[in-house]
Every structure is written in structure tokens, then in C-alpha cells.
Amino acid sequence: MSLILRYLRLYRRDFLLGLLCLVVTNAVTLLIPWLLKEAIDALGRGSALRNLAFHACAIVVAALVLAAIRTWSRLLILGASRRIVYDIRDDLYAHLLSLPASFYARRRTGEIMSRAVNDLMLIRSLFGPGILSVLNVALLYSAGLPLMAFLDPWLTLAAILPYPLILIGVFRVSRTIHERSNRTQEQLAEISNDAQETLSGINMVKAFVQEEGESRAFGGLSREYRRRSLLLARSRGLIVTLMGGLDKVSTIMVLCLGALHIIAGTLTKGGLVAFLAYLALLSGPTVMMGWVLGVFQRGLGAIRRVEEIRAQTSDLPGDRALGAGPDVQGAIAFRGLRFSYPNGGRAERPVLQDVDLDVPAGATVGIVGRVGSGKSTLVQLVAAVYPVADGTLWIDGRDLNSIPTSHLRAQVAMVPQETFLFSRSIADNIALGAPAAPRSRIEDMARLAQITRDLPDLPQGLDTLVGERGVTLSGGQRQRVALARALLLEPRILILDDALSSIDADTEEAILGGLRDTMRRRTTLVISHRVATVLNADCIVVLEDGRVVESGSAAQLLARDGPFARMHRQQQIERELESL
Amino acid sequence: MTAPGPAHEEEVLGKAYDARLVRRMLPYVAPQARWIALSVTLMFVVIGAQLLQPYLIKLLFDVFIPRADRAGIAALALVYIAATTVELLARYGQLYSMELTGQNVILHLRDRLFRHLNALDSSFFDRHPVGRLMTRVTTDIESLADLFSSGVVSLLGDSVKLIAIVVILWWLNWRLACVTFAMTPFLFLLSVLLRGRIRRSYRDVRRRIARINAYLQESISGMLLVQLFRRGEVNRREFDAINGEHRDAELRSVVYESSFSAIIELVGNVAIALIVWYGGREMVRGVLTFGTLVAFLNYTSRFFGPIQDLSGFYAVLQAAMASLERIFALLDERPAITSNPLPAALPERARGRIDFQDVRFAYRDGEEVLHGIGVRVEPGEKIAIVGATGSGKTTLIKLLIRLYDPTSGAIRLDGRDIRTLPLPWLRRQVGVVQQDHFLFTGTIASNIAFGHPDLPRERIEVAARLVHADRFVRGLPKGYDEEVRERGNNLSVGQKQLLSFARALAYDPAVLVLDEATSSVDTETEILIQDALRLLLEGRTSIVIAHRLSTIVGADRILVFHHGRIVEEGTHRALLQARGIYHRLYQLQFGLETETSGPLPLAAPEIST
């Protein structure tokens, strides 16, 4: 509701002018039947034809004025509704940009999309045709009813007598409509989520011969949608019928009573004709009210959903921190860090606990550990993807929570474990974090990430467009683009989350050779399952079930004969086995 | 993120009426004939009842009021009530039967479309973003539903009503009727003038909303990156530009929307003025009764209403036709890969001999990715494929399960060209752990049982145990019934890989293909898996692709790919002795001295923990 008021206020000029225009158009609209009455009454008195011509001309002039002003009023109000939708959508998108990972973990993409597209359509209808009709009806009634009462008070009373009764019915039905239309909308969202998922995973569906099963599941959703739509249609039909009935009952009452009044001589024929014309004028909008009610209900529902998203805020303390402070140098310290995923339904189970670790600026830290031991989570915390408790994570001796997120991220670059590319050119993807980067820098980074090796295979070299999420590149090519993208930022803290897992040893060697220099100058966190990759790190951290079970240089750890030494041995044993 | 592609389907201008499209709709509409017939019948009832009403009013003025016949008036009122009751009931029935028709038609069409999409081949999906395809199954189909619920029959109804009104007016007084219709040529001219513009403006709006859709879709899926790479400001500007273009297109269409109905109203009012002027003169001359004049005025106002409706309907029709055009264009896409009927004697299970015979393949014309792969895999053999990234390993596997077909050469399974085999049969024989793992929303169990939805729980758990996913699954509060979110976002990458692996094992195929199936899994777990698999793989053909050489331990034969060719082939030992690419990869991976490079001396400043 507050959103409606806010935008009404913002666009008050358009709405007020529009309202003014509507006042004029309605006055003129009401004038036309009056002129008609005058003309007919004049005819009845058998007066001059000149009078007739005058009245006809007056009607034409009134009609012209009416058309011009009506167009203008609609331009104003409908135009404002379009602008409002633009504003809201822009705001919503800006807000989405500020929402944290935990928000996106809870929502399906399709759901958010439908807020920004379908719901805004509904809001547009509310502000445009919705408000237009409501204003129109209100004005018509407030002008039409007195006029009618002036013509014949009893007739007027007869005309509006059925209203209260039928309106009560309408309100009851409209509640049902509201509910049913929500349920229909939800089902449509189900359908689009299902389609989205099946089509995104189409290769999996095909490989496992599940086309039939998926189609059947989809068919089930469609049938449910049909059921709900038909239920909705029933109550909509009821509203239309009720509203239509309202109009008819009024007409009948007026006709009978009016005829009696004419017979009694208290009403002229022209009077009754004009009265009927007024009634017809009012009846259109009245019948429309059933529809407008629906528009408002759906619009309000949409506003509530949009507002619900806009009420979400970032749970990252860094997003509220002020004062950027000095540039990040890259020393990282974990102090008794404990973390569990928010709203995961399994919030109690900590994913990381008692993590104590010091990483001086410029050091290289290798992180190893079994599947699901919390490695990715740990490094994501450094990039402030999820919130941590105060005092548990320090950057350059400052609590991470006191550093503005965007200031921090300016110096942190990550190659995530799962590569996501945008459907743009390879060069644009590399320049993701620095759109203004000169071409030569992009090419340098491509060389550093060994993308240049593949350029002969790519039709337009670095300008080749990659498909959705990068599907038209091989797994390793995608990973290297993601690497180049991170390197381009020249961050103080570089995070490689298993960033070379899809890359062959030869290419990996070339990449690491080139990176040696880069890594020496920055704090680097390297997650890898290959012992060889981390063997030369300054420090190796072994995670197990969210705890650091050992840490130290490779030599220290090998001497300790703990999990790392075991891992090392395993990979060595394999080697020996193989070389037999 | 913008990717406004070359020319996409939203560009389709769409005629307001296209006989070809309508003909193609017939098979979908025909089964609903009964409901349509009912709706049309009821519509005539509605029209009849509606048109009766002004006539009753004329009777009132011309007959009953002059006679002061109160009883007559009462009778008239009863007739009027009966007419309106019939009208309302018939209208309700008409609306509902039309909604029913529409819903049945779109249910049918949507199902058909979805099935068709499922049958299309992978190269189609390379070319068409999912977001765009979704628009086909949702928005486009919905606009057809609108056509039915708000249109078709009322279009018919409106036209019939118009004709009926013309006839009645003609019958009442043909000269006055001529005057009344003097305005219609203007309307006609106007609509001819405006039609093209309106159509273009709607197309613009559609095209731009499609861009908003695509942009949002991508930036929501990639939100983490947008934020980590501080793209916020840039994205906001980009989105604002797209959003602003959409608004401008909308504002242009508002101009037409606002003026069109006002102009029709204007024409209607002018017609009324003409009736008053001309009809009044006729009345004065005594040629016309007062009641007829009133009836004329009444009918005329009912004449321009339908015209206004028709112009509104025009937009709906227009949108529906454009949607139909896009839907049928999609249905016209022929899958490049089709299934064959079951040949006479196919065994339940293949033996697993695979022949790649000089297989060549290009994703895009002229850019060959595989340059003649020729290799035979014997039943029960374990083959490993290694090679640089982008050398075509995954591509070869995609060809094996016919996600694509080779441009030349052939692949045979047990001696039969796979192109002659029924697709479902082929794909049941070959289970693939794909490099791009993908989990579906649902539960852990439903994901493992994806290939056999009715797999019993024990078998699911056996598969999970084989890949050592059992341990972490049991650690989850709901175990195998734990929810899996979109794309498996609430699991670690290695966990997702293990589940994909388990899914392939639960599928129980004759040929198992592992494409980087354990690239994100730690060595310890990997070794456990390998031990567990040894038994399972007994008697099955397997193909393992891996960069981590420890994964391919125990392969009978290793193929080394390089730029789409097999450059080395042999056992581990033979390849090491050959001192070629494999040897080099091997040396590198285990940090051994090679001629070209030493171990990887990563940086070494001091560090404290």
C-alpha cells in the first residue's frame, strides 16, 4: 500500500492532471446525453429545425473535445504507469544486486524472475487501467448521480437500490477470485520452474532416457494448472454475471417506474431517454468494476510480493560498514571461526569450527581435505560471501565485518570451483570485473591462463561468443577463462578454488609457471586435491569435517606423518604402482 | 549478458490473421468442437436477448406509454426480466465453455511443445538459450489462452451483433440507417492507417521484454560473480538501458492505445449527432416515430461498443498470432537425431563392443573438432582417455550417446551402427557421468534414482555406498530424503559429483563412461571408489576420461588425444616407454624431473601458523 502512495506522490503531476482531464471528460460525457435530451424535448415541442442543428453541432463539438481530452488523460495516467513500472523494476534490480548469497540460496531463479516480470505486469495494470477506471467510475458516479437525481429522484433511487445487495455478493466472490488467481499464478510458476530445470539439464534427461518421465511430470503440472484456471474462470464468470445483473436490474426498475412517471406526467419522454443514457453510461463502468476489482487484487498481491523482496536486506555486516580505510594488503587471520549455512534447515550443524589460522600478506596457502570438508566455504568467507561472527575473521588486523564489502572485494579475486560464464564473448568474460580494461591486458591475461593455446580452435578467437553458462566451451577452457577473469583484477588476495581441476598436467604446469610471479606478490589461497599442486605452498592446511586438523609447510607435515603425509603417500604409491 | 543474438524469434511481426497458422491450430481445436458449438449457440442466445431489449424499450415508448397501459408495462417488464436472465445465464455458460476450450487447447499444445523440446537434439540447445525456450512454453502459450478466454467467440459474437444491428436499423428506417453508417468508412480508413504502426509497436514491446527476461535470468543465475567482481554498477547501467528501452516502447504503444478508443468514441458520438439532426427532421416531417428515433440511438450506442471491443481484440489476436508463429516455428524444428524402431532381435543388454570408425565431427560447419577417431573397444575392456583440455574427449562421448551425430564416419555398438538403433535402447546401454554434472531439485534419493525413478531404496543406497557418498548423506538430517536445491546448490561440488556418479551406477548400464567423474573428489575417496568399482566393472566396458592420472589407474589401454586426434595408444607401460605426450603428462603430474621443466617451485616467503 505504501508503495502505491509513494508512486502516486512521485507522479502526482501526471495523476492530478490526468484526474483533471478526467473531470472534464466526464463532464462532457455527461453533457452529451443532456444535449440529447434537450434536442429530443425540443423536437417534442415541435420547435424549429435550427435548434436541432444547433444541438447536433453542440454534440459534435463536445465529442471532439471529449476525444482530445480523453486521449490526453489516458496518455498521462497510462504513461505514468509505464514509468512507474520502469522505476520499480530498476529499483528491484538494484536491490537484487545488493542481496547476499543466502538470499539466492533460498529462492529459485524462476521465482525471482517472475517478481521482476510477471508481477510488474500486474502492478502496471493496477497503476494504469486500474486507477484510470477507479477514477473514472468515481467521477462518473459523483457527477452522474446528482444529475440523475435532478432529473428524477425516485428513478435514481430505484436505479441504485439493487447496488448494496449485489456489491456484497461481489465482494465475497472477489475474495475467492483473489485466492484462486494466486493459486493459478503459483502453478504457472511451477510450470516455468519445471520447464527451466528440465531444459537446463536436457543432456542429463537424454542420457538417462527420462524424456517420457519428465514430460509426464510436466503434463501433470499443466493439468493442475488447467484445473486451477477453470476454478478461477468460474468465479470470474460469476462476478461478470453479478455485475451484469446489477446493471439489468437497475434498468428494469428505471424503465417501469419511468414509464409510470411519464404517464403520471412528472417526467418527459426526453427525461427518461436521458436517464437511460446516464444509466448506460454508469453501467459500463459498473460492470467493469468486477474486472477492476480483480486488477486491484492481483496488483496488490504483486506489490506485496515485490515489497517482500525489497524488505530483504543483506546479512553481511560489511555491507553496512562505513569508511573504507587503507587498501587491503592481504594478511588474513581466522580466530576461532565457526560457521554454519544460514537458513539451511540444518543450521545447527556447523560446517566450519574452531578454525585458527594466520596467513601473512603475500603467502601462499594450500588447502586440502576430503569432499565436503569445508574448503570452499572457508575461502568464500574471505570474500565475504556469507556473514561471520565479529572477531573471527581478520584482514590486515581489521575485523572483516568492519570493512565495507565492496572495498574488500576490490582486492579479492576468486576462481570459483564451478565456473559460470556469461553468454558474451570470451574477452567480455575476462573483463567482467574491469569492463574498461584495454584489449592488450585482456590478451595478456588470456596468455597467462593459457587460453591462447585454444585460440586456433575458436572461430573468432577471443571474440567468440560462449553459449549460456559457457556451454560451447570445453570444461577446461571455461575454467581458464574464469582464471583469466580473476587475474585481470590484480587482487591482493587470489583464491583458486580447485581452479585447475579440469585442466591437464601440461597446461597446468604452464599456467602455474606463469603464475609463479603473480603468486609471489599476493596472498594466494589454493584449494586442490592434487598434492603436487600445493606441495610447494608456504603453508598447507588440512581440513577435516570443518576443522583444521593440521597445518604447516609440506616438510613439516610430511615429518608429522598425519593426514597430509598419508595423502601424499597415497599419491606416491599410485605412482609407483603405475610405473611398475 | 545482453546477447541480443542476431535475429531472434521475438522479431516475428505476426499478421493479425494468418490462415496458415489457423489451419495448423485446427487439430488442437477440433477435439473441442462440442464446447465451441455450445459456446456459439449460447452466444446467439446472448445476442438475441440483448438485441431484444432496445426493441422492448421502443415498444414501451411507442405503444404502452401513449396508451398509459400499466398492465402492459408490467408484462413488458416481465419479458425484459426474462430476457436479461436468459442473457446472463447464457453469458456465464458461454464464457465458461470458452475458457474450457481454451484451457483444453493449451494443455494439449503445451504438452506437445514440451515433448517436442525434449526430443530436440543438443545442437538445438546450443543455439537457443533456455530462457527464450521457456517463454515459448509459458508466455506464448498463455497468450493463446487469452485468445480463447477473451476473444474468438466474442469476436464472432461482436461481428454477428454488428450485422444484426445493421439489419435491424435498415429494417427500422433505411434512410436513417444510411446516415448512421456514414461514419464507418472513416473508421475503416483509420484502422488501415494505424494497423501497421500498432503491430510494430507491440512487437517492439515484446522484443524488449524478452531482452529484460534474458538479462535478468542470466544475472540472477550468476549473481555471486556479479557481486564478487563488483559488476553491480555496470550491470545496473546495462539493465537500466534495457529497461528504459522497454519503457519507451511501452510509451509509444500507449499513444495508440489511448487515442484509438477515444477516436472510436468520437465517431460514435458524431453518429449520434447525425441521428439527432437527420432523425429529428424526419420526425418533424412525420416520417419517423419517436420510439424509432430512441431505438436508433440505443442501437447505435450498441454498435460502437462492439467496434471498440473488436479493436481491443485486435491486439489480443495479434499477440496470439505472433505467439502461434513462434510456437509452430519451434514445432517445425526437426530433431537432427531421431530414434529408429526396434530392430527384430536386440538383446536386453549390449555386450559392449564399441567401434569408432574414422569419426569426424564439427559443432559448427567447417570447424572440425574431431579429425577421424578410429578405435575399437572390446567388451569388458577398460579404456582411458587423456589429453589436453579442449582436445575433444567430451565431444567423443557426446557422440557415443548420440547427443550429436558424427559428420562422417560411424560409431558401432556390438557391430551395429548406433544410428540404426532405437535411441532409448542405446542410451540405456551407456551410462555417462557427464563432466557438467547437473542435479535436479528434489531429494538426494530422487537424484540417484533419476534413471530408474522406481528404484528401491536399497539399490539407491548401494549405489551411494559404492561411491562413498553414503557417509555424507547419512550425516544429513534427513539422510536420503534431504532436499536438493536448484542445481544442487546446497551441496559441495565434490558431493554433487559423487551423486552424479552414484546416479550413473544406479542406472546399471552395460557401458560405463566416466568423464572427469572424480575431478573434484579427493584422492583418498577416489581410491576407495576405485576399489569398490573393480568388482562392479567386471564384465562391463568402461571408458574413463581424466586429467588426474591416478584416476585411470588399471586401465587396459590408454588413448591420448591431441587436437581431435588419437596420437598415442597403448598400455601405461608402453606409453611411458614411448616417452611421448603421456610420458610428459605423467612426469609433470607427479612432480618428477623432466627435461623441460622441474618441480613446481612455488613461492616461499616465511609463514607462521
Ligand SMILES: Nc1ncnc2c1ncn2[C@@H]1O[C@H](COP(=O)(O)OP(=O)(O)OP(=O)(O)O)[C@@H](O)[C@H]1O
Ligand atoms: N557445444 C559446443 N559448441 C561449439 N563448440 C564446442 C561445443 N562444445 C565444445 N566445443 C569445442 O570443441 C572442442 C572440444 O571440446 P571438448 O569439450 O570435447 O574438449 P575436452 O577434451 O573434453 O576438454 P576438457 O578436458 O577441457 O573437458 C573445444 O575447442 C570446444 O571449444
Ligand SMILES: Nc1ncnc2c1ncn2[C@@H]1O[C@H](COP(=O)(O)OP(=O)(O)OP(=O)(O)O)[C@@H](O)[C@H]1O
Ligand atoms: N549453500 C549451502 N547451503 C547449505 N549447506 C552447504 C552449502 N554449500 C555447502 N554446504 C555444505 O557444507 C559442507 C562444506 O561444503 P564445501 O563446499 O565447503 O566443501 P568443500 O570442502 O569445498 O568440498 P569439495 O571438495 O567437494 O568442493 C558440505 O557438507 C556441504 O554439503
Ligand SMILES: [Mg+2]
Ligand atoms: Mg569445494
Ligand SMILES: [Mg+2]
Ligand atoms: Mg571435457
